[in-house]
Amino acid sequence: MSSILKIILQRLGLGLITLFIVSIVIFVAVNLLPGDFAEAILGQGATPESVAQIRRDLGLDQPLVARYLDWLRGMLTLDLGTSFAQLNFAKAMGGAGSVTVAEQIAPRLSNTLFLAAVTACIAVPVAVFLGVLAALYRNTAFDKAANLFTLSSISSPEFFMAYVLILFLAVLNPVFPSLSNIYEGMAFSERLQKSMLPALTLTLVVTAHMMRMTRAAIINLLASPYIEMARLKGLSPMRVIVKHALPNALAPIINVIALNLAYLITGVVVVEVVFVYPGIGQLFVDSVKIRDIPVVQACCLIFAAAYILLNLTADILSIISNPRLRHPK
Amino acid sequence: MSDLLKIRDLRIEGRSDETWTPIINGVDLDLKRGEVLGLIGESGAGKSTIGLAAMGYTRDGVRISGGSVEFDGIDLVTASARVKRDLLGKRIAYVAQSAAASFNPAHKIIDQHTEAPVQHGVAKRSTSVEDGIELYRKLRLPNPDEIGFRYPHQVSGGQLQRAMTAMAMSCRPDLIIFDEPTTALDVTTQIEVLASIRNIVDEFDTAAIYITHDLAVVAQMADRIKVLLRGDEVEEAETREMLSHPKEDYTKSLWAVREFQRPEKPPAPADAVPVVSVRNVTAAYGSTDVLHNVSFDIHAGRTVAVVGESGSGKSTTARCITGLLPPRQGEILFDGEVLPADYRKRTKDQLRQAQMIYQMADTALNPRKTIGEIIGRPVRFYGGLRGAKRRERVHELLDQIELEPAQYYHRYPSELSGGQKQRVGIARALAADPKFIICDEVTSALDQLVAEGILRLLADLQDKLGLSYMFITHDLATVKSIADEVVVMKDGRVVEHGPKTDMFTPPHHPYTDLLLSSVPEMDPDWLTDLLAERGVDNLGDAAVDKM
Structure with a gap:
């Protein structure tokens, strides 16, 4: 087990370095975009004086490196800073208190995590189950239909799938609301109901990958001598696959699941927009539009951390699922 | 007594690209209860294919195209998958060439052992576990009480091969197919496995088909030997008869292979610089x-x-x-x-x-x-x-x-x-x-x-x-x-x-001696004599450990 601990520490260390590099890349990239916060917020009618005023207020007149170091210093004391928009508003209002980035992001992030969790709870069991069935009935009509369905849903644009679901489940048969305007303090059941359509849309998007990997990983093992042995013991085909193939196919399946979960946290902007779901994706896109660097930075770090942690979890689960690594000789 | 297994005019085809080509061209085979038949031939002779067909099983890309495989009155060629599943593991069992590859790496040995009895409703898990330990003891596995509770990768190849024989025995089948069970083992380990298999097959009066390419091995194990060449039977006879009087030229050529011997060169001069x-x-x-x-x-x-x-x-x-x-x-x-x-x-x-x-x-x-x-x-x-x-x-x-x-x-x-x-x-x-x-x-x-x-x-x-x-x-x-x-x-x-x-x-180092004496010989009494000479405690593994 000490080897697992070593891996975790090593990967967390590498993860921190990755986060640091990501923060530099994002900082530079946002600055390479034409325009800055002052120009974006004031629009076309801005006078050079007012632009300069805002820049001075927010410290945007400082050189790039100085601004990055300033941000980094805050970061190291766990201060994500205050968004330019909030700060600018506060200044204009005469220095009243303003909402920090952390306070801004927290509710959005928890909404996103909620949606990702609901989606995962539907998509992962469905995908693995369909994958097992597809492997069991490989090359039959069921297998082909499952493949066709999941592949078409992954190949269609997300907003299209979203509107199809709205049409069938909100308009023609009003089962779920088409607007997912959830807010704090909402009852869990209502929250769940309102999140259902975006969750289903995302399920359609992520299922194909996981299902096809489950199917492929299992079929890949079917030629193994121990599978032949299981068959020659007179076991049922279902038992052969679930008991003998699946446990050995877990590592690749877990990895694909982790990648898809990471996607659910970082890549759901379109679905959020369609359903007006107050998640972090929407906030992120808005912040990029107005070059609000503190918010963009914070979002990117969260996205990167999600990828790193999910992949780390996947690797650890893969190790735990392998008795050869769990019980060395 | 009627035959346990009766194969008639068995024809098997394999797919290469889009066409089916014959692999087995009409082979007959009879096996009585408690009898051991040796199937020998080179690779591609169709030994394993026949062995698997005797279980009503073919690998992917292979099909039975004709003939019958009658096991205790049931034709396995025409039987439904359900009927065959009922027999497999319970009345017909299989021991594969590589135990390391044929045990599922994800489960403990004893869990794989009890699977067939429990799934076929032959025994409860707890009874089957006890029986497994008893079988491990009979097969002379070290630490029989706890070896089953390990994962396959924690056990050596020769021991796994015996654990697999125990697994095949778990439902006390009427017939076991041994598919080259000792080919992947070292000579000293092979002896132990051969002796274990022979004892346990004797003890439970199980019929067996023993597939191998090694004549000396089959001579120790089989009552009768059938020689195969590219999907055809060459000849079949009682073991002693076959060893002493092979009829066909092909069989004789198999016997003769071991005769190639180079004359030894004179020793290198003492002052020569070695390469x-x-x-x-x-x-x-x-x-x-x-x-x-x-x-x-x-x-x-x-x-x-x-x-x-x-x-x-x-x-x-x-x-x-x-x-x-x-x-x-x-x-x-x-x-x-x-x-x-x-x-x-x-x-x-x-x-x-x-x-x-x-x-x-x-x-x-x-x-x-x-x-x-x-x-x-x-x-x-x-x-x-x-x-x-x-x-x-x-x-x-x-x-x-x-x-x-x-x-x-x-x-x-x-x-x-x-x-x-x-x-x-x-x-x-x-x-x-x-x-x-x-x-x-x-x-x-x-x-x-x-x-x-x-x-x-x-x-x-x-x-x-x-x-x-x-x-x-x-x-x-x-x-x-x-x-x-x-x-x-x-x-x-x-x-x-x-x-x-x-x-x-002689005289050689004791280990060289062990290696030399462990190489099977073409004499059907060789294993029996060797076991008598070494005594039960001095079989392969045990003997190696003592040195």
Whole structure:
């Protein structure tokens, strides 16, 4: 087990370095975009004086490196800073208190995590189950239909799938609301109901990958001598696959699941927009539009951390699922 | 008494590309209760296919196209999948060649043992666990009470093979198919497994089909022997009758294979400088030493066989000589000069002088290159030949390995047989124009007749080109036929070293003695006599541990 601990520490260390590099890349990239916060917020009618005023207020007149170091210093004391928009508003209002980035992001992030969790709870069991069935009935009509369905849903644009679901489940048969305007303090059941359509849309998007990997990983093992042995013991085909193939196919399946979960946290902007779901994706896109660097930075770090942690979890689960690594000789 | 298994005019086809080609052309087979039938033949003879068909099972891309397989009155060819599943594991069981690959790595041994009885409703899990432990005890497994609670990777190959026999016995089947159960094992381990299988089959009066390519093994195990050749029966007879009076020419040729023997060369002069000299080499993987103070010389034009069981350090020694694994202590001399320990520090000429031929010609040849390209590459790399000259040299090499250049130059490895691929491996080694070649188990993946051809070719090449060989093998018959000197290794140490005649004449080191006496002989009483002589406590594993 000490080897697992070593891996975790090593990967967390590498993860921190990755986060640091990501923060530099994002900082530079946002600055390479034409325009800055002052120009974006004031629009076309801005006078050079007012632009300069805002820049001075927010410290945007400082050189790039100085601004990055300033941000980094805050970061190291766990201060994500205050968004330019909030700060600018506060200044204009005469220095009243303003909402920090952390306070801004927290509710959005928890909404996103909620949606990702609901989606995962539907998509992962469905995908693995369909994958097992597809492997069991490989090359039959069921297998082909499952493949066709999941592949078409992954190949269609997300907003299209979203509107199809709205049409069938909100308009023609009003089962779920088409607007997912959830807010704090909402009852869990209502929250769940309102999140259902975006969750289903995302399920359609992520299922194909996981299902096809489950199917492929299992079929890949079917030629193994121990599978032949299981068959020659007179076991049922279902038992052969679930008991003998699946446990050995877990590592690749877990990895694909982790990648898809990471996607659910970082890549759901379109679905959020369609359903007006107050998640972090929407906030992120808005912040990029107005070059609000503190918010963009914070979002990117969260996205990167999600990828790193999910992949780390996947690797650890893969190790735990392998008795050869769990019980060395 | 009626037959337990009755196979009539069995025809089996295999798919290659889009067409079905016959693999088994109408074989009959009868087996009574409690009887053991040996199926022998070379690879491709269809032994395993028939063995599996006796269970009503075919692998992917194979189908039964005609005939019947009647097990206790039920025709398994026409029976439904459900009927067959009811029989498999319960009344007909299977023991595979590689226990390490046939046990599921994800589950403990005992869980796999109890699976068939529980699923077939023969016994409760707890009863089956107790029975499993009892079987482990009968099969003389160490720590029978706890060995089943380990994962397969925590148990050695010979022990796993016995655990698999126990698993096959878990429902007390009427018939067990043994598919080459000892082929992957060392000779000393093989004895123990053979003895265990024979005892338990006797004890429960189980009928068995014993599939192997090793005549001496089948002689110990079977009441009757059936010889197969490319899907046809050659002949069948009682074991003793078959051994003493084989009727068909093919059977006689199988018996005769072991007769190839090179005359031993006179010893090298005492003052001669050896081509390769291994001096006090100690080597380690990580922090554990796997070679301890290994020393031996290989003289010009001579063959040194390095023998020992798996894990004895034979291949590690080869890796030290080639520089893939720099030794921790000691040195390798070539023509009296010290070689840099790491191959990356050796000159091109030093690298050229020592070449290697591998066990698995299949994986040692790039499947996407033609034979001409495979052999041409070292010709260009070491000899600097290009264009027509290079082509000419490749032709010359193909001639040397007795493959028609015009016919094979543009072929791919997949279009060649196992023996032909190994010949290409030899040509590739020769392409560098070396003085010394390491042959790592080059014949152990080949059938006896083909292997003999390879040995003869290597011997001829040695005479023509004055090559020196280091011949790594675990097969003492190969040693007998080709070696001039023998190095016996055990646990990373050289335990005996000398000319072949000394090695094969007593007295020898006790370990050499054990190795020699463990090689099965064609006498059907050999195993019985050996067991009597050694006593039950001195079988393979136990005997090795005592040393």
